[in-house]
Amino acid sequence: MSTIVVKSGIYGDMFGTADMRGLFADDTILGLYLDVETALARAQAKLGLIPEEAAKAITDAADIDKLDLEKLSTRTQIVGYPILPLVEQLSNWAPDGLGQYCHWGATTQDIMDTADVLQVRAGLDIVEEYLERIAAALAKLAEAHAETPMAGRTHLQHALPVSFGFKAATWLSAIDRHLQRLKELRPRVEVVQFSGAAGTLASLSGNGLATQAALAEELGLGVPDITWHTIRDGFAEATGFLALVTGTIGKIGYDIMLMMQTETGEVLEPFVAGRGASSTMPQKRNPISSEMMLAASKIVREQHSAMLDAMVQDHERATGQWHVEWHALPTAFVVASGGLAAAAEVLEGLEVRPDAMRNVLDTTKGLIVAEAVMMGLAPHIGRQVAHDVVYDCCRKALAGEATFLDALMEEEAISGTLDRGTVEALTKPENYLGEAPEMVRRLLLKRRG
Numbered sequence: 001m002s003t004i005v006v007k008s009g010i011y012g013d014m015f016g017t018a019d020m021r022g023l024f025a026d027d028t029i030l031g032l033y034l035d036v037e038t039a040l041a042r043a044q045a046k047l048g049l050i051p052e053e054a055a056k057a058i059t060d061a062a063d064i065d066k067l068d069l070e071k072l073s074t075r076t077q078i079v080g081y082p083i084l085p086l087v088e089q090l091s092n093w094a095p096d097g098l099g100q101y102c103h104w105g106a107t108t109q110d111i112m113d114t115a116d117v118l119q120v121r122a123g124l125d126i127v128e129e130y131l132e133r134i135a136a137a138l139a140k141l142a143e144a145h146a147e148t149p150m151a152g153r154t155h156l157q158h159a160l161p162v163s164f165g166f167k168a169a170t171w172l173s174a175i176d177r178h179l180q181r182l183k184e185l186r187p188r189v190e191v192v193q194f195s196g197a198a199g200t201l202a203s204l205s206g207n208g209l210a211t212q213a214a215l216a217e218e219l220g221l222g223v224p225d226i227t228w229h230t231i232r233d234g235f236a237e238a239t240g241f242l243a244l245v246t247g248t249i250g251k252i253g254y255d256i257m258l259m260m261q262t263e264t265g266e267v268l269e270p271f272v273a274g275r276g277a278s279s280t281m282p283q284k285r286n287p288i289s290s291e292m293m294l295a296a297s298k299i300v301r302e303q304h305s306a307m308l309d310a311m312v313q314d315h316e317r318a319t320g321q322w323h324v325e326w327h328a329l330p331t332a333f334v335v336a337s338g339g340l341a342a343a344a345e346v347l348e349g350l351e352v353r354p355d356a357m358r359n360v361l362d363t364t365k366g367l368i369v370a371e372a373v374m375m376g377l378a379p380h381i382g383r384q385v386a387h388d389v390v391y392d393c394c395r396k397a398l399a400g401e402a403t404f405l406d407a408l409m410e411e412e413a414i415s416g417t418l419d420r421g422t423v424e425a426l427t428k429p430e431n432y433l434g435e436a437p438e439m440v441r442r443l444l445l446k447r448r449g
Contacts, residue, residue: 006334014292015299016334017341020126023119024330027064030072032115033086034062036219037102040111040194043214044104049207054094054101061093083108105196105203105211109229109317113193116329117221120238121190123333124182127245130340131179134249137347138172139444141165146440149430150266150357151368156258158368161361161429164266164352166436167255169443174248176447178241185241189234191224192216198316199227230313235329236304242336243297243304249339250297253290256346260287265356270349289342296339303332366404366427370394373408376426380417389413 005011006021022028038059045055067089075085083103091099103111146165151158194212195201201208216223228234259266269289310324361368370390377386393407393414402410408423409415418426425431 006331006338013338015296015338017126017337020123020334020337023122023126024334029115029119030067030082030086031064032118033083033111034064034090035118036111036114036215037087037090037106038062039218040104040106040211040215041102043218044101044211046214047207047210049204049211050101050104051098054098057094057096057098058090058102061095061099062090063093066093081108081112083111105201105208106194107197109322110194110196113229114215114219114221116235116325117190117193118219120235120329120333121186121221123337124186124189124238126337127242127333127340128179128182130337130344131175131182131245133344134340134347135172135175135179137344137350138168138175139447141347141350141352142169142172142440143444145352145354146437147430147433148352148354148357149361149433151360151429158364160371160434161368161432163433163436163440164354164357165440166433169440171248171252171255173443174251178245178248181241181244185237187222189238191222191228191234192219193224193228195227195229199229230316230318232307232311232313232325235325236307236311239300239304239307239329239332242332243301246293246297246300246336246339249343250294252343253287253293253297253339253346256290256350257287257294260285260290264360266353266360268351268353269346270351289346292342293339293346296335296342299335300332300339303328303335307332361429364404365397366429367394367397369427369429369432370404372432373414373423373426376422377414377417381413385413 006016008015038055041050041055041058044050045052067086072082072085072089075088076082079085087103090102093099094102142165144165145168146163148164149161150164150167152160152162192212192215194208194215196203196208201212204211213223256267256269258264260268268285269287271285306324306328310318310321310328313321370393373393374383374386374390377390380386381389389411390408393404393411396402396407397404401407405420405424405427408427409420414423
């Protein structure tokens with residue numbers, strides 16, 4: 001087993017998409033550090049805090065290919081953070097000593113946090129794209145199968161009939177809420193960090209807040225209400241959002257796995273030659289993508305737990321808790337992307353099998369709609385009496401003494417009240433979908449605005 005599965009050349013593409021893994025790669029984050037440093041120089045030049053030629057020289061000189069990565073790594077191990085070693089190199093690149101104006105009034109965490117925010121923003125863009133794909137696929141399934149009957153299950157037992165479109169629409173409702181949550185959390189998370197050594201911006205002699213606002217404008221970020229060096233609810237909200245999203249994805253994957261069981265086969269993951277194959281059992285078609293959906297939910301949940309723990313930081317600069325984020329935040333985003341990609345693949349090509357759904361419904365020979373018979377009788381003989389009579393009929397049917405319909409008709413309380421045609425209609429699952437089709441249509445209509 002690889003030590004870091006998301007970076008594995010074998011497993012990596014299963015546990016995270018290439019674009020998300022690339023977003024959190026070393027060269028990307030180093031490039032973002034340089035972007036923040038050059039944006040800071042330009043912002044301060046506009047305010048007259050550093051010479052314009054210095055800002056231009058720093059921007060022109062900032063080239064990730066110039067970085068001595070071995071030196072940067074060695075110095076980072078000594079310093080404990082990569083920004084000082086990076087600034088040491090950047091300061092020497094600009095001609096005529098103009099590089100000495102870079103990192104003016106900033107602190108390491110300002111640069112790292114702001115770069116992280118840029119990563120989070122781009123990561124959320126990727127998440128949003130997948131959520132939109134998943135929502136579109138679920139809307140199609142819900143509309144196409146609004147009246148396709150299948151067994152509804154509670155406690156893993158047959159309960160009442162539902163429609164597959166109803167099930168898909170319940171999944172869709174959660175995805176829609178996640179998209180709404182995403183819009184709401186972005187302004188809270190996508191804010192610049194520029195506050196100086198202890199968060200007070202004392203180094204800029206009254207120009208700190210103006211610099212903060214100018215830097216935010218340069219990077220297209222919001223301005224925070226106040227310093228957030230050790231107030232980490234923003235990033236924790238981001239991983240909480242990912243945990244909610246992957247929790248929903250895991251639930252969908254779990255449902256699909258259960259419906260794919262050999263004894264049911266109500267749905268199948270899209271066929272790809274060799275996908276889900278067994279090394280020894282040629283007949284197998286394992287739910288590989290759904291398994292990844294479920295695994296992602298569990299892994300991301302643990303990263304969010306770590307982020308919650310890392311929120312408890314001391315005073316104005318953390319003594320180790322911040323470092324937890326360096327592992328948990330990227331891992332949450334990468335693994336979430338793997339789960340979302342698997343979900344999009346499954347749902348866009350899901351093989352729905354109405355005939356298998358019908359066969360499953362019929363396994364209890366009408367018992368799944370015992371409630372329908374009870375409610376049909378209740379107005380005539382009372383609900384509790386109807387319940388007890390139908391209950392006895394269910395026991396006879398389960399014991400194999402008669403079919404459910406025949407057992408019902410043998411009861412004088414039933415046959416003396418309802419004719420066989422009426423009772424037979426009550427035992428048809430497709431006649432007892434309740435408001436499920438209408439709920440589906442209502443949800444889809446609301447989504448269309």
